[in-house]
Every structure is written in structure tokens, then in C-alpha cells.
Amino acid sequence: TQLLEQSPQFLSIQEGENLTVYCNSSSVFSSLQWYRQEPGEGPVLLVTVVTGGEVKKLKRLTFQFGDARKDSSLHITAAQPGDTGLYLCAGVDQAGTALIFGKGTTLSVSS
Amino acid sequence: DTEVTQTPKHLVMGMTNKKSLKCEQHMGHRAMYWYKQKAKKPPELMFVYSYEKLSINESVPSRFSPECPNSSLLNLHLHALQPEDSALYLCASSLDLGRSDEQYFGPGTRLTVT
Numbered sequence: 001t002q003l004l005e006q007s008p009q010f011l012s013i014q015e016g017e018n019l020t021v022y023c024n025s026s027s028v029f030s031s032l033q034w035y036r037q038e039p040g041e042g043p044v045l046l047v048t049v050v051t052g053g054e055v056k057k058l059k060r061l062t063f064q065f066g067d068a069r070k071d072s073s074l075h076i077t078a079a080q081p082g083d084t085g086l087y088l089c090a091g092v093d094q095a096g097t098a099l100i101f102g103k104g105t106t107l108s109v110s111s
Numbered sequence: 112d113t114e115v116t117q118t119p120k121h122l123v124m125g126m127t128n129k130k131s132l133k134c135e136q137h138m139g140h141r142a143m144y145w146y147k148q149k150a151k152k153p154p155e156l157m158f159v160y161s162y163e164k165l166s167i168n169e170s171v172p173s174r175f176s177p178e179c180p181n182s183s184l185l186n187l188h189l190h191a192l193q194p195e196d197s198a199l200y201l202c203a204s205s206l207d208l209g210r211s212d213e214q215y216f217g218p219g220t221r222l223t224v225t
Contacts, residue, residue: 031212041219042115091212097211098156
């Protein structure tokens, strides 16, 4: 069974701090996705990482895919209250037909 | 247009009611999904439609009945639900099943069963 372990589960920080969220698996994934979800809304796709070792940047967010394509990280620099939300990593299952989600990281950034 | 719309936004229903959730996309996507999500938890896959045919049913109770009338629409018919079925129901779509790695989600329907 493919699993995605995401940590930490909860994170509460002050505005301006940096943080990193981890997504780990014992299985190889062809790609991993990161979603952000605000309360009462659906998840919004932030990025897809495909190549082992790949690094993608989206403003203050940096996404990395592990060399072996089994893990990924999301680093936020100088967090802002608008970054508050549920961050989900996801990958396609071995059948290639459904997304497997990590348990999510609930981030709260206070000013 | 990269939007998936869902109606209604909120729904309160009794355990004996019958109601339907609707989902629509006009991106030409041929795969559509229903998920159930509890608070601060990840979405759980319920059903997958591919080219208007049911492709995956994740052992969902029969009180949930999906329907895909055409390639743009996806319905979820609800009947005799239980209070534990209260959750956010999310619809998503992707270009096709082979591109399930890039799913676009709707805003969800917040369902409360009383």
C-alpha cells in the first residue's frame, strides 16, 4: 500500500518566520503534487514536481522533489497570515488512476 | 476557464430526505471525481468517472449514488444519510484518468445531516 507521511501535522508560527513541511514515502512516485486548502474551500493545486532532485519556486514557496522520487518538501520563507491553510501533498497511486493524499499540515500564521 | 463549480454551497438535510449535489466543469476534462472530507483531514476518494462511465467506487455505501449525465456534469444523489455523513463533499476533474495527477477541485458542498 502506498502511503504518504506528512509532517508536521500542525504548525503555528509568527509572521516573518520560515517553515518546512515534509512529505515522505517508502514508495516511488512518478510525480508529487502540493495543494493548499483554505477553510470552506476546495484544494488548489500549487505545484507538480516530476523529476528527481527538481526544485520549483512559487514566490516565497520552494518545493523540492527527492532524488529517489520518494519524498518532497515545501519551504515557506517569511510566512504571512495569508499563507494560513491546510497544505496537502499528493501522489498518483500505482494504478495511475487516483490521488493518494498525505494527512495534511494545518498552518496558522499570526501577525 | 479552469473552474469547477458545485451547488449548493451548503446543505442541511434530515436522515429521511433525498437530495442531490451537482458539479460542473467546462474544461473538456473527461475524468471526474467525488471526494468526502472531514475537518482538518485529507480528502477521501469516493467515486471516479472516466468518459461518463463509473471507473472506481471506493466501497461507498449505497445511500450515495453517483451519476454522470454528460461529460460536463457530475451528480451525487443522497438518500437516508446518517449524521456521520456530515462533511465537505468535493468534486474534481482532470483531463483524463491518465492525468489524475493534476486535478482541479471545486469549492465543495458543506453537508450537515440532522
